[in-house]
Amino acid sequence: MMHDNDSSAVVVGIDTHADTHHVAVITNYGRPLVDVMVPATASGYREALALVGEYSQVDKVGIECTGSYGAGITRKFLDAGYTVVEVNQPNRFDRRRRGKTDQFDAYAAAEAVLSGRATALPKGNDGLVESLRVLRTTRSAAVRDRTAAINQIRAMLVSAPESLRQKYRGLTTSRLVAALAATRPPAQPVTAAESTAVCLRHLARRYKFLDEQVADLLRQITRLLDDHAPALMEVYGAGPDSVAQLLITAGDNPERMRSERHFAALTGASPIPASSGKTNRYRLNRGGDRQANSALHHIVLVRMHYETRTREYVERRIAEGKTKREIMRCLKRYVAREVFPILKSTLEPNLGAKTLDKAI
Known part of the structure; x- marks a missing residue:
């Protein structure tokens, strides 16, 4: 009725x-x-x-x-x-x-x-952003577990019997994992050395399995980005992981994509006044989406090491008396301004007319 x-x-x-x-x-x-x-x-x-x-x-x-x-x-x-x-x-x-x-x-x-207390638009659960989210989340978990596995291997070798320590001393991570995964310890260990050898083989095989997962998931993320966000992949210093995170952050917060100033605040790249007395300065913004800020941080680090234009900018600002943190804050802001229009053009088909009307 x-x-x-x-x-x-x-x-x-x-x-x-x-x-x-x-x-x-x-x-x-x-x-x-x-x-x-x-x-x-x-x-x-x-x-x-x-x-x-x-x-x-x-x-x-x-x-x-x-x-x-x-x-x-x-x-x-x-x-x-x-x-x-x-x-x-x-x-x-x-x-x-x-x-x-x-x-x-x-x-x-x-x-x-x-x-009017609740105004946020719901997060999208389909399309490019959601695909990137599940792939990146799974890859991040695999990277974390892979790191835990190799740390556990090295910690176990520290306290292992000298016969095991001597055999694997000085090997790189890849050679160490390959050597341990190929061992054939007793099926029913009795001594501490035998039990340690069994555990090391299991950890090495776990590391190899997770390493294959990480590589495969990265290939899937790169394929999606090459197909749907080629312009973002061409941004200097932006790798698949950073681009995926920026797209996830932007897609999760469509109401925050009204301008590049709002996007900079969302990613924690907007300047925060920290002046006192005769000192006029700005500090790093510790708010916003920290994973998106980390993505900008990685882009800035690559540019500071390899891009001539950015290296010249850093030298000039150091000569002006700026600290490294202040310079990186400025560079993050510049990168946010550079990627915002590319992000928006990439996501506009997914955000939909309703989101754009609200942003206006």
């Missing part, structure tokens, strides 16, 4: 969990209308859409955790043509005063959208 007893719009709030979602509807002046709990399944999503579809005018739909528990229902509401807003967390004052339930959190999500 269509609820159209007045012409006012309604606002929807959804509290999401792994197994269930709670949907609440309020009027555009905050009066609760109805709430219902639905399962986090395809049938539950249809039930939620049917409930919301009973109202002729739906202003916005506020959903918690659009990138995790709420990803599925977010896609359904976006496909149905609703304007979805991400709600990051409930109002802490209301939670302390009124307690916490799923019903309350759903109404709190709707109230956050109605009051």
Whole structure:
């Protein structure tokens, strides 16, 4: 039945969990209308859409955790043509005063959208950005585990019996791993030396397996970037890992792509005043997305070592009395300004007209 007893719009709030979602509807002046709990399944999503579809005018739909528990229902509401807003967390004052339930959190999500506290657009869960995210996340985990494996190998060799230490002393990482992986220790070790040899072989084989994963995932990331973001790959000093991270950061925050100043703040590359008395200076920005800032940092390091123009700039600024940190802050800002239009042109098809209209 269509609820159209007045012409006012309604606002929807959804509290999401792994197994269930709670949907609440309020009027555009905050009066609760109805709430219902639905399962986090395809049938539950249809039930939620049917409930919301009973109202002729739906202003916005506020959903918690659009990138995790709420990803599925977010896609359904976006496909149905609703304007979805991400709600990051409930109002802490209301939670302390009124307690916490799923019903309350759903109404709190709707109230956050109605009051304007929640304005962020939901993260995209398909397309180039999401592909890069899952590939880069998996690769980063593999790199971390690979580093842990080689560190464990070296630590075990330090305390290993002299016969093992002498055999592998002075080898490079690649030769050490290859030698250990090819060993044939006893299948049923008894002594400490035999047990150590078995563990070293397992660690070496784990390292080789993870090394192959890292290389394969990097090839997949590079292929995607070569196909969809060739202009970014041509930026001097930008490798696949840095380009992928910048695209992920920009794609996760489409509302922050209004200008290169906003993008610089998002990546922690905007100047922060740190003046006092007769000293006028700016310091490094420790805010923003730190992984994106790290990507800019790697680009700057490559340019400082290999690009003639950047090396001349560094020498000139050092002669002016600037510190290395201040110079790198300036260079990060320049790189952010350089890559912003390329990022925006790459992501515009994925951001969609709704995002661009909001940015304007």
